[in-house]
Amino acid sequence: CCSKGYEVKAENAYTHYNVRWATGPEDAKHYTTDRLRKEYLIEKVFAPGEVNWTYTMFDRFLIGGAEPTSTPLKLTSIAPLYVDESKGNDGRNLLDNRELGIINVGGEGTVTVDGKSYSLGFQEALYVGRGAKDIVVASKNAAEPAKFYLNSACAHASFPTKKVTLKEANNIKAGKMEESNDRVIHQMIINGVAGVRTCQLQMGITELKPGSVWNTMPAHIHMRRMEAYFYYKVPEGQKILHVMGEPQETRPIWMNNEQAVISPQWSVHCAAGTSNYTFIWGMAGENLVYTDMQLAPIPTLE
Numbered sequence: 001c002c003s004k005g006y007e008v009k010a011e012n013a014y015t016h017y018n019v020r021w022a023t024g025p026e027d028a029k030h031y032t033t034d035r036l037r038k039e040y041l042i043e044k045v046f047a048p049g050e051v052n053w054t055y056t057m058f059d060r061f062l063i064g065g066a067e068p069t070s071t072p073l074k075l076t077s078i079a080p081l082y083v084d085e086s087k088g089n090d091g092r093n094l095l096d097n098r099e100l101g102i103i104n105v106g107g108e109g110t111v112t113v114d115g116k117s118y119s120l121g122f123q124e125a126l127y128v129g130r131g132a133k134d135i136v137v138a139s140k141n142a143a144e145p146a147k148f149y150l151n152s153a154c155a156h157a158s159f160p161t162k163k164v165t166l167k168e169a170n171n172i173k174a175g176k177m178e179e180s181n182d183r184v185i186h187q188m189i190i191n192g193v194a195g196v197r198t199c200q201l202q203m204g205i206t207e208l209k210p211g212s213v214w215n216t217m218p219a220h221i222h223m224r225r226m227e228a229y230f231y232y233k234v235p236e237g238q239k240i241l242h243v244m245g246e247p248q249e250t251r252p253i254w255m256n257n258e259q260a261v262i263s264p265q266w267s268v269h270c271a272a273g274t275s276n277y278t279f280i281w282g283m284a285g286e287n288l289v290y291t292d293m294q295l296a297p298i299p300t301l302e
């Protein structure tokens with residue numbers, strides 16, 4: 001399950017991880033379909049009773065999923081995050097040097113942070129600040145498990161843990177029906193929204209209206225931030241055609257429901273679906289300026 005070249009210490013039997021190196025556009029434009037998918041696509045986010053992590057070297061971002069069933073799951077650290085025993089314990093707790101964003105895309109669940117419980121329903125979010133030690137996730141009903149989508153970035157300050165609902169979010173209407181991209185961007189874990197403070201992390205949900213299939217159109221890149229998209233509510237039998245690459249060197253990645261994809265700083269990240277769908281975006285990098293992006297106007301795309 002885990003990348004070669006790392007000492008794999010079994011924190012517990014249910015936590016798995018893989019590491020992705022950072023890649024550049026000069027190489028990526030030569031990738032085959034298979035290589036492109038290996039570098040950027042995250043096929044397994046959720047599995048019953050498991051915590052799955054992908055650790056990308058783009059901004060040291062963690063992308064993961066926790067799906068507790070009958071027993072709660074502890075969000076532990078993973079080996080590439082902590083120092084050798086001889087040098088102390090730094091990184092032994094997942095959030096020793098990090099902040100975490102959680103969005104539930106399954107049934108009712110709870111997240112308990114150092115003894116304090118937060119109930120998270122469908123599409124509710126929780127920000128967990130640096131320094132939290134004990135994080136346990138659980139489902140209310142094992143037959144309808146919670147699915148906690150996870151993003152984590154390095155953090156140098158500790159901000160309070162805070163729940164954010166869709167109502168409290170900054171809800172922005174975007175696109176239009178005539179351009180097949182009528183959608184609402186819910187900014188949830190965003191510095192200053194609903195009293196949340198973050199170091200690097202920004203997360204939210206974008207919902208497309210029926211008949212609208214394009215997200216993030218016109219497309220953009222952001223040189224100062226990486227991003228990851230997680231697609232869900234993709235109906236059975238339907239697919240997402242995610243587009244990545246430099247704006248004049250784009251490549252398609254076909255994706256299934258509940259899969260994620262890494263977007264490097266140099267890459268556009270937009271998609272069309274064979275139906276409407278919803279996705280979670282999460283990003284980290286140099287700043288917290290959501291609008292700090294460079295547009296890739298539609299007529300210029302290649």
Ligand SMILES: O=C[C@H](O)[C@@H](O)CC(=O)C(=O)O
Nearest residue numbers: 183185206215216217227281
């Ligand atoms: O940098 C911002 C992110 O790519 C998303 O928030 C964009 C998005 O959800 C959309 O336009 O549909």
Ligand SMILES: [Zn+2]
Nearest residue numbers: 220222227269
């Ligand atoms: Zn973006």
